[in-house]
Amino acid sequence: MFGLGGDKEVVGLDIGSHAIKTVGLRSKKKEGAEQYEVKKIGYEFLPQDAIVEGTIIDSPAVVETIKMVFDENKISNKNVVISISGNSVIIKKISLPNMETEELAESIIWEAKHNIPYPYEETNVDYSILKPSESTKEKNLDILLVAAKKDKIANYSNVVHQAKKNLKAIEVDVFALQNAFEINYPEIYSGKTVAIINLGSNITNTVIIEKGTPQLFRDLSLGGAYFCENISKDLNVSFDDVEKMLKGIPVEGVPEDQFKNALNLNIQNALGEVEKTFDFYEAGEKSERKIDLILLSGGLSKLSNLPKDFEQKFNTKTEIFNPFRNIYYDEKKFDSMYFEEMPSLFGVATGLATRKVEK
Ligand SMILES: Nc1ncnc2c1ncn2[C@@H]1O[C@H](COP(=O)(O)OP(=O)(O)OP(=O)(O)O)[C@@H](O)[C@H]1O
Ligand SMILES: [Mg+2]
Numbered sequence: 001m002f003g004l005g006g007d008k009e010v011v012g013l014d015i016g017s018h019a020i021k022t023v024g025l026r027s028k029k030k031e032g033a034e035q036y037e038v039k040k041i042g043y044e045f046l047p048q049d050a051i052v053e054g055t056i057i058d059s060p061a062v063v064e065t066i067k068m069v070f071d072e073n074k075i076s077n078k079n080v081v082i083s084i085s086g087n088s089v090i091i092k093k094i095s096l097p098n099m100e101t102e103e104l105a106e107s108i109i110w111e112a113k114h115n116i117p118y119p120y121e122e123t124n125v126d127y128s129i130l131k132p133s134e135s136t137k138e139k140n141l142d143i144l145l146v147a148a149k150k151d152k153i154a155n156y157s158n159v160v161h162q163a164k165k166n167l168k169a170i171e172v173d174v175f176a177l178q179n180a181f182e183i184n185y186p187e188i189y190s191g192k193t194v195a196i197i198n199l200g201s202n203i204t205n206t207v208i209i210e211k212g213t214p215q216l217f218r219d220l221s222l223g224g225a226y227f228c229e230n231i232s233k234d235l236n237v238s239f240d241d242v243e244k245m246l247k248g249i250p251v252e253g254v255p256e257d258q259f260k261n262a263l264n265l266n267i268q269n270a271l272g273e274v275e276k277t278f279d280f281y282e283a284g285e286k287s288e289r290k291i292d293l294i295l296l297s298g299g300l301s302k303l304s305n306l307p308k309d310f311e312q313k314f315n316t317k318t319e320i321f322n323p324f325r326n327i328y329y330d331e332k333k334f335d336s337m338y339f340e341e342m343p344s345l346f347g348v349a350t351g352l353a354t355r356k357v358e359k
Contacts, residue, residue: 010168011040011070012176012352013080015062015156017051018201018224018299020044020069023349024077025327036183036354038329041338042073043345048239053202053221054086056155059162066163080165081352084156085173086203088149090116090123091217093130095140108145116147123147130213144214146172169355173198174207174217176351177321181209181295183354184325192292196321197274197310198347199300201225206274208281208291216281220273224300227266234262247302267306271313278314297321297347323350 014021024040044065050058069075092115096107112125130142153170160167177196182189190212198205204222208215228242235242235258241251245259282289294310294317301320310318322343327350329339338346 009077010079010081010353010355011075011077011165012349012355013066013082013160013165014173014176014346014349014352015051015056015066015082015159016200016348017046017054017203019046019345020062020065021346021349022069022073022075023346023353024075025350025353027354034183036327038324038327038334040073040075040077041334041346042069042075043338043342044069044072051202054084054088054152056159059159062159063162066159066165070163070165078165079168080160081169081171081355082156082160082167083171083173083176083348083352084148084152085205085219086152087219087221088118088152089172089219090118090145090147091172091174092116092145092147093215094143094145096143098139098141104141108143112145112147115145118147118149122150124150124153142213148172171352171355173203173205173219173348174214176348176355177205177297178207178209178214178351179354180323180347180351181321182212184323184327185295186326188293193290194293194295195278195291196295196297196347198321199223199270199296199298199306201299204270204273204298204300206277208277210289216277216284218277218280220277222270222273223298227263227300230266231259231262234265235259248304263303267303267309270300271309274310275313291316294318295321297323297344299345301344302342320344321347323347 012023022042026037026039027034046065047061050061056062094111108127113120116123125147127143127145130144157167177198181196188194193210195206195208201224204220206218224246228239228246231242232239235254237254241254244251245254296306296318307318307320323346324339324343
């Protein structure tokens with residue numbers, strides 16, 4: 001959204017609060033369609049309190065980790081696209097009558113001033129025009145208005161500059177996920193209603209896409225870090241030990257069944273939060289709306305029973321999102337764990353890497 005110019009191949013850099021993920025893609029046209037290949041991939045953990053609730057607290061640690069992920073994976077391309085999310089990013093769908101570009105820009109500023117709960121001067125505003133859906137009258141333009149607080153943008157841009165990378169654009173997590181979904185699931189993207197739920201550490205991004213048109217975006221303050229905090233208090237076990245158990249590593253002295261019960265409470269709570277988003281979506285229109293498929297991504301999607309929990313709760317088919325489903329990679333070049341064990345962690349980074357790979 002917030003493009004800073006340039007049109008080169010970029011590296012998608014997902015600065016999550018638990019780990020930094022990078023993906024570099026190469027693209028070429030094949031039989032009219034874009035074909036992607038993974039050129040570079042990398043993953044590096046961050047110290048626990050480096051980023052808290054979407055704010056970078058320990059910039060030096062984040063800068064070092066960005067440098068490390070580039071160095072260790074021999075990523076020489078310095079052109080990056082990053083993304084931001086959380087409550088300092090506002091996405092609103094508005095509908096405006098069809099008009100000339102200049103007039104449109106003025107109307108959008110007016111809409112932004114009236115729709116965004118922060119002073120206009122403190123935000124950067126961008127927009128994109130959605131392709132007309134079946135339900136919109138032809139005369140109207142559906143527009144996605146995106147506003148991000150300038151201090152949030154500065155907070156994230158600074159670490160990229162300090163890591164000596166060239167920031168080419170700043171995206172929003174949910175748009176990156178949408179891009180990754182579009183290129184990897186083209187038939188489903190254009191034909192079904194799908195909810196993508198990216199369950200991270202501090203933030204859970206949700207987006208509902210109806211036949212290629214995004215209908216609802218929501219970032220929930222929900223994720224693995226909250227799970228760990230809650231369970232750590234309930235069982236009187238350290239955060240780090242809970243985190244290990246969350247990742248399936250047994251910890252001596254912590255009974256497995258107690259952990260499972262505590263984890264289940266957190267999962268049920270998370271399902272309840274997602275339900276509110278789904279209810280809001282379903283109540284949004286007079287015609288009946290139904291989600292055909294749920295795709296889970298992010299660190300918590302690694303919890304082995306989660307797809308089943310979602311299926312039971314929502315009575316909707318649920319799968320793990322694979323951002324490399326339709327992307328070629330040379331198995332000899334990369335550690336197989338990226339594509340076999342942890343693909344769902346790379347949804348945002350892959351979506352970011354598709355942004356400007358045109359040569
Ligand atoms: N097997 C696993 N591998 C990695 N993370 C896991 C695993 N199992 C559970 N998790 C949890 O998932 C979370 C990390 O997910 P993810 O990498 O998607 O978050 P993030 O993008 O770094 O954070 P955010 O976007 O919320 O700032 C952590 O809380 C971690 O404890
Ligand atoms: Mg994330």
